[in-house]
Amino acid sequence: MHVTQTLAEGLKREFKVVVPAADIASRADVQLAEMKDKVRINGFRPGKVPVAHLKRLYGRSVMADIVNNMVGEANKKIVDDNHIKLAMEPKLDFEGGDEGVTSVLDGKADFAWTVSVEVLPSFEVGDLSGIKIEKPVAKVEDAEVQERLEGLARRNLAYTDKPEGAEAADKDRVIVDFVGKIDGEPFEGGTGTDISVDLGSGSFIPGFEEKLVGVKAGEEKVIEATFPGNYMSQTLAGKTATFDVTVKAVQQPGELKIDDELAKSVGLDSLDKLKEVIGESIGREFAAAARRKVKRQLLDALDGKFAFDLPPTLLEQEFNNVWAQVEQDMKRSGRSFEDESTTEEAAKADYRKIAARRVRLGLVLAEIGEKNKIQVSEEEVTRAVVERARQFPGQEQQVWEFYRKTPAAVAELRAPIFEDKVVDYLLELAEVTEKPVSKDELLKDDEDEAAS
Structure with a gap:
């Protein structure tokens, strides 16, 4: 040879x-x-x-x-x-x-x-200690726990019909049939039967719930309301519609009770235990949000430290994956590039940069993991498969068999575990300082932060 x-x-x-x-x-x-x-x-x-x-x-x-x-x-x-x-x-x-x-x-x-x-590019990892990270930390306030308790209590409220002739008031539930029309013609998805509308919940488009205040059972009414400009269906976004509404029932909520019985309804012994569980749940949410922001800062720092050529085919594959998701999202929402104040060419250029960042950081994390002998154990992979199977109640065995027979699918589970372990390793080397923030600041989307 x-x-x-x-x-x-x-x-x-x-x-x-x-x-x-x-x-x-x-x-x-x-x-x-x-x-x-x-x-x-x-x-x-x-x-x-x-x-x-x-x-x-x-x-x-x-x-x-x-x-x-x-x-x-x-x-x-x-x-x-x-x-x-x-x-x-x-x-x-x-x-x-x-x-x-x-x-x-x-x-x-x-x-x-x-x-x-x-071939994969050759580059030196160098000294990665001393990366400065600011970790946002939000305290779980009693008011947040109380709000969650009230939300849980409302979801467990029993509603009863109001006396005949009684008008619907804020916080009441109205059972309606409706037919939505634009320019006098019914539109797809605009018809509903036996729909529960909780007045004041903000679950429907602006103006719809407010105009049901004061209606009575058996009443028919035409309601005019406008879809928000950012509505998920572009064919309806910003459009004014009329709804032919038939009120079938007006119901009032029972007393909002936050007590031991509420706790028992969800399998807990007491209200104190329920508060503890809710507080822990909020704490986990806050910790996950802080982790995402810390990881983003770390990846930004790494992205600024490395610059090297990327394998063309690998980059093109990643871009194609990103772009396919973009097109799918736009098709589902009915929006266009013009709606986003851009062009397809400009959007592709932006998403190609995103794809390049992903490939570069993936290579950097892989190199760091390899040099420091970071590995994913079979036990960790098994736990991930079990967790995945739990997401499909009744199909656990089929999911397990799928992963047992599909090495590529197992690799997809292994990759994020490996990435998180490398991130944990790097955070041990970093200079992490905690910064107290409000709940709203902690949960603020990265895109919103970038725009501010």
Whole structure:
């Protein structure tokens, strides 16, 4: 096997591999000779089958196995001899195409092909200690716990019909049928039957709930309301609609009780225990939000420390994944690039930068993890699979079997675990200071922060 490098351009490499036909034939003869003592053919005693006869029967399949093995051997030789890390699976171009491969299998030609690879960039990680991180910390206030308690109590409220002729008031529940129209024509998704509207909840578009205050059971009413400009359906966003409403019932809520009985309704012993559980839940939410912001700061710091060429195919694949999600989101929302005050070309340029950042940081984290021997244990992967299975009640066994048989899916679970472990390692090296913040500031979206 002769391997010659023919291209070294950036992160692209090409190699020409040639295996003389005589070498392939020699290896085939050895394998056929080894088969003599193993195969059983009618008319021949064990071990007495002529090699020439075996060649007529099995020569083509033996040659195919040898050719496949040689491709693997060549790939390994290229990686080992050149001390490279592949970014993608090698791309193979066989000389002569299908006809050339047929000639090789028939023993009439040398086996020659080109191996095109993209390699991972080489870079020094350097000293990563001393990265400054500001960790936002919000205190779980009693008022927040009380608000959650009240929300839970409201969801458990019993509603009863108000006396005949009674008007709907704020906090009442109105049961309605309605048909929504734009320019006098019903629109898709604008019809509802036996819909519960809790007045004052803000669950419906602005103006709808407010105009139900004062209605009575049996009343029919036409309500005009305008969809918000950022409504998820672009065909309705900003449009004014009329709703032909039939009021079927007006109900009043029972007394809002926050007591031990409320706690028992959710499987807890007492109100104090319920408050404790809610407080812990809010604390976990705050901790997760703080973690996201800390991780974002850390990744921003890493992104500023490294600049190197990225494997073109790897970058293109990541961009295609990002862009497919963008197109899917826009299609679902019915919005266009014009609605976002941009163009498709400008949006692609922005998202290509996002894809480049993801690829770069992925390579940096992988290098840091490898150099510091950070690994994901099988126990951690198993826990992730179990957690995933729990998300599909009644289908746990099917989910488990899917991951057992699909290594690529397991790799997708392993990747974020590995990333988080590398992040934890880096945070131990960083200078982390805590900054007290309000709940609203802690939970503020990163996009909102960037815009402010």
